[in-house]
Amino acid sequence: MLSRIAESLFWIGRYLERAEDTCRIVEVHLQLLLEDPLVNQEESATTLLSVMGSPVVETPDTAEVLRALCYDGASPSSIAAALGGAREAGRRARETISIEMWEAINTTWNSVKGGRLQRMRPASAFKHVRERCAVISGTADQTMSHDEGWHFLTLGRSVERIDMTARMISTAAVTAGTSAWANVLRGCGAHHAFIRTYGGVTTDRDAAEFLLLDRLFPRSVVYTLHAAEVALNELDQHVRRVGFDDEAQRLLGTTRSELEYCPVDQILENLPKRMVGLQRICAQVSEAVTSRYFTGAEAASWQEGN
Template sequence: MLSRIAESLFWIGRYLERAEGTSRLLDVHLTLLLEDPVLDEEATSLVLLRVMGIDHEASPDHQTVLRLLGWDESSMTSMVAAFQGARESARRSRETVSQEMWEAINTTWNMMRGNRLQHLPAHRSCQLVRERCQVVAGIADSTMSHDEGWHYLMLGRSLERVDMTSRIIESAAYNADSPSAWSQTLRACGAHHAFVRTYRGLATDQQAAEFLLLNRLFPRSVLSSLEQAEEALTALETASGRVPRTGEAHRMLGRARAQLEYGALEDLMQNLPERMSQLQATCSTVNDAVSAHYFDGSGQSVWRAGVR
């Protein structure tokens, strides 16, 4: 496969997952502000912007957060800009992306462009982005051959899911004083129903964090996403004639998975924000390793603090 096409598919996966993850972060942020009247709006907004890699010197309110992470096309961390990146990557790989997938991406972009999301209530805007990303993912799953190109798409999606889920968990850890922080975080990840079924009743914040980090059966958990990324890399390494699990990217993913899987949960909880930041740094390093090995000469993309 041409490195240009492989890179585009990889970034379609990343951008779609990033748009969806950002919509989930925004949704939980807005819900926390509504449900907890004593929550400091400025401090909470600063934390969220910091988690997303934005240094904001002024005193932000929820409108600033909505602009920077929501519908500002010039903000590289907004969900609209992420979807725009997915569309551009899909345009570059039209010969590989299915017609139905391209139409779903292009239609969604036309629904978002020109600040159209601002005319909807904020929660509805987040829901729309989330649902459309899931529509595109479902169409890709059912209309693309699950060949080498598919594995590049899955690698990008899984890697971004690790990054975004770790940011959602980090945000919850900073807002742990709010009684509904972890409950809303579970809802933001689409995990609340699965979590309640797993624990069958009242559960602690630590169990909520454990579920989002370590539950193998929940597809958005960090551990499950790391395993999916490793599986995609194994398929790509096998297709390229290499012995699987020998690349630098694979070693870094395996090391991150082993630290989560075999580490003590109590130690993890004591330094949760720092450990989530380390995971994000690992994702950035893996991205660089994948780009250097598979996309060399195609105009590599750089991923730093959520900015391409």
């Protein structure tokens, strides 16, 4: 498979997941503001924007959050930009991704571009984006061969999911509101699964444990780390007798083991810092994958580049 195409697929996975998760994060944020009128709007907007790595303006309000994280295509952390990115990456890989998947991506982009997302009621817009992302990934799973390309797609999705889940957990860890964790669970689509697993009487600790360590819930950090490892393993086909030579695999493996074998209390002790650590790992993994699998394209275009 061409490196360039592989890279596109990796980024389709990342951008789609970014769009979906951003949408979930903003939804949680708005819900929190509504439910608890004591929450300082400006402060929590600042928190959110900085968690999302978006430039923080002075005295941000909800409108600014929506602009920067949802509507504004020129703001790199926005849903619009992520969906645009997915669509452009899709365009470059059109001959590889299935027709149905391309159509799903393109329809999604058409439905949000040019301020269309902004014209929907926020609640409907979030639902729309979530559903469209589910349609795309469902279509991809069902209409693409589960070959190399598909593994890159899964890898991209998983890396992004780990990163975004970490950001989501960061928001809960720094919010004093009583319903912060419930909302983060809801944001991860995990509330139902969580209540069914732990019953109705739960603590914040249970929630953090579930989102980080659950082995069966597909958006938990450990599950997703494992999914990324599996994808990398499939990509690296040669028989391995000792260790791992792949940097990305090493990073993911150590991170997962560290989480899984660490006593829960220790993990929770310094949650915000750990979450930043996770985000860092994701950046490193992405870098490692890029230099191992995609650099061919870089070298080729470098000579022609500006």
